[in-house]
Amino acid sequence: MDKQDKKNLKKRYLVxxxxxxxxxxDRIERKFxxxxxxxxxxxxxIKEDKLKKAQKFIEEFKLYVTNKEKDGSSLKYEGDKLxxxxxxxxxxxxxxxxxVLKEFGSxxxxxxxxxxxxxxxxxxxxxxxxx
Numbered sequence: 429m430d431k432q433d434k435k436n437l438k439k440r441y442l443v444x445x446x447x448x449x450x451x452x453x454d455r456i457e458r459k460f461x462x463x464x465x466x467x468x469x470x471x472x473x474i475k476e477d478k479l480k481k482a483q484k485f486i487e488e489f490k491l492y493v494t495n496k497e498k499d500g501s502s503l504k505y506e507g508d509k510l511x512x513x514x515x516x517x518x519x520x521x522x523x524x525x526x527x528v529l530k531e532f533g534s535x536x537x538x539x540x541x542x543x544x545x546x547x548x549x550x551x552x553x554x555x556x557x558x559x
Contacts, residue, residue: 438531445524446540447547453517454548459500466493 470493473486504514528537 439536442524442528442531443540443543446521446528447544449517449521449524450544453514453521456500456503456514456517459496459503463493463497463500466496 466489470486470490473482473489477483477486502511504511506512525537528540
């Protein structure tokens with residue numbers, strides 16, 4: 429195995445590490461970013477439903493938002509402290525990013541982040557198409 433092959437193996441491994449770690453963190457963090465959006469949508473639904481014809485659906489959506497908030501909080505926090513699993517994932521992601529920088533530089537880190545974002549967006553678009 430030559431030098432380039434070894435370098436490629438390292439890069440692929442770091443891409444995999446970044447992807448799996450970031451996915452795990454995103455599963456938690458997206459609940460909080462979605463909550464910001466969901467709460468705004470909920471306010472808009474309440475404001476726009478002047479005839480109260482959608483009240484049943486709005487209440488269901490409100491329950492969905494409340495449950496999402498509870499789920500997210502239990503994944504990220506234990507009481508008023510960070511959940512050890514979540515904390516570990518944040519440390520691991522930082523370590524993976526530092527390793528990429530050390531081994532390949534900032535251009536490669538940007539590339540890996542971009543590939544990840546494209547992959548995740550592609551999954552969303554693909555899953556939406558199939559429904």
